[in-house]
Amino acid sequence: MQLNADGKLKHFLTIEGLPPLLLEEILNRADQFVSLPGKAQVQAPLLRGKTVMNLFFENSTRTRTTFELAAKRLSADLLNLDIRNSSATKGESLLDTIRNLEAMGCDMFVVRHSSSGAAHFIARYCAPHISVINAGDGKHAHPTQAMLDMLTIRQHKGDFPPLKVAIVGDIKHSRVARSLIHALTTLCCGEIRVISPKTLMPESIEQMGVNVYTDIEKGVVDVDVVIMLRLQHERMNSALLPSVREYYARYGLTEERLELAKPDAIVMHPGPVNRGVEIDSRVADGPQSVIMQQVTNGVAVRMAVMSMVLGSQAMVDGS
């Protein structure tokens, strides 16, 4: 569904099932879009005359802003729709919203939605000339986040096969974790570990090709990359955890725990960071943290993906 007849990216909904070469193509292309600090931003008019609509049915600052920047640097026309405050709250169905926006003329939807599978749904029912990029759907996938993390890892560590990567936190409710696991397995990462208390670990996660740890002090031993996930506050009210304090005491990434990893291990976080909940400020701001670089890479990866999906459209139009 994501690939067109020529094997090009038509929609970007999930990393699962995409060939490794395609992921590498995204990373290589993103490399060209990475702006160096202090240098002029990379601009490329690849999307001139195209209209991108940011459809955010759920809160987001970072993801939405980086998509916005990416679209602008590619010279696309961009519309930000904060659907939470518009028609959806007046009872309009998702499909009607999509049909109306299509009628206004657009080429790409960037979608964030609280239901798993929402991006698939829109891709299935939207007009054939439109591409859909999943900017996070429920607990299912957040593929551009995973790709910007892959870019960050590659910039620091090179190839994936020798690497050990630990993902720590609320795996159960995390779309980022699922996309990371698919990306890392596709790129043949040496070992993927997931670390969390059992209440935050989904059923049969090991079948996705990961090793499961409940003790962070065992799980981060000797890893090259530690990816911390955000702990959402509402989890505290649903009997998943007793308190923030206990979570930080047992699972928070402190300097001591980070010392168990490889000396040159990098620390990542998709943001927004809860300091003192999942991560100590000294680690978040420390020398091994690459959190800000992830944000920078976010723009480059989103430029890469947007230009690739609209590139596949150009080929369809031309043929």
Place this chain on the structure above:
Amino acid sequence: MSNHSTLIKDGRILDPQSGIDKVTNLAIMKGKIIGIGEAIPSNFKPKKTIDAKDLWVLPGIVDLSAYLREPGQENKTRIPFETYSAASAGITRICCMPEADSPIDSGATVKLIKSKAKQAGFARVSVIGALTQNLAGEQLSHMGSLKYVGCVGLSQGHESIKDLATLRKAMEYAATYELPLFLHPFEHSLMAQGGMHEGALSTRLGLPPIPVAAETAAIAQTLTLVEQTHTPVHFCRLSTADSVTMLTQAKQSGLPVTADVAVHQLFLTEMDVSEYNPLCHTIPPLRSERDRDALREAVSNGVIDAICSDHQPHEIDAKLAPFEETSPGISGFETLLPLALRLVEEKLISLSQAISYLTHQPAKLVNLKAGSLETGHSADFSLFDPNNLWQLDVSKLLSEGKNTPFSGWSFQGKTVETFIKGKSVFSL
């Protein structure tokens, strides 16, 4: 003899209840069956003769569970559409279930449903009333009145009941009126709206997981109440292998319990949900292959008492949304018999077993004299062409609910004519 007499000639008459399976004649007078083959009175002079050569004559199907949506959800469908859909598939008696948006908790509602069905004149409708008022799970419904207007049983539908004390009282009060209880074994605190079977696939798709324990915990609790109160309970729509084990043990230890399964549960699994197919969004959810196989085994060895359609017609929009936001359920009347006969083709059960599961066995559960071709029974039956090979085309479904995942499936055999009280109500 009377004017209203018909002879169904030379059909293969299949009536598991009376153990008949032979090519012969069936005689009908004044809406009742008066004999089969040699048992037909010698002075019987039919006004009309129907040639049933190469056709099967089947007792009318009694479907234990369907949601007819009236009153309250007329945007989904109307009773005449659904009772016609049922008749077209050989179903002559439907048990209509209560649901949150159409809670059948008053005598007036029961009468309304029955009169609409009667007026339509297609499949007959029996009503399963609400166990609690408004299905809210707190105050007992007016069971005495519901019994008086002809409810054949009581159910809490898919809704939760406040606590075990309330359930126990409801069981005892229902037993006062000898009203059978049809309980969905749901432990609601373990259920999840828009969810699917908990497992590797729910993790991968990020859909809310519904564990096996959501069903088994409820069965365990209910069984302890059955043990204590000796009130019979029928478990609706089993979905897990562990439930089958529990049911088997309960039956072996002599508890008055019975159970049914929705026919789609014998064919589909959680794998059919992949790619977020909302047509496979059901309650209880489609489960693992192991669960499906255990349910099939339970059908094969007779631990399960009936197979039903669990017919839930929806308007198109109800399934046009991301999986989690869609309404659960399958429009199932028109695939009930075809799927059950597939079990015969696949040699899981005999033809006579398949028919039993759809006719006299469910009829017994609702204490109805139906589902059989015995002399004296109402002439509710269908003619079935076993050689008609057809493919399910959704646009040709007669139900207003086009929500079926069986689109494109091929089936061997089709209902060609259905009779109620000896009168033809559908013909192909």
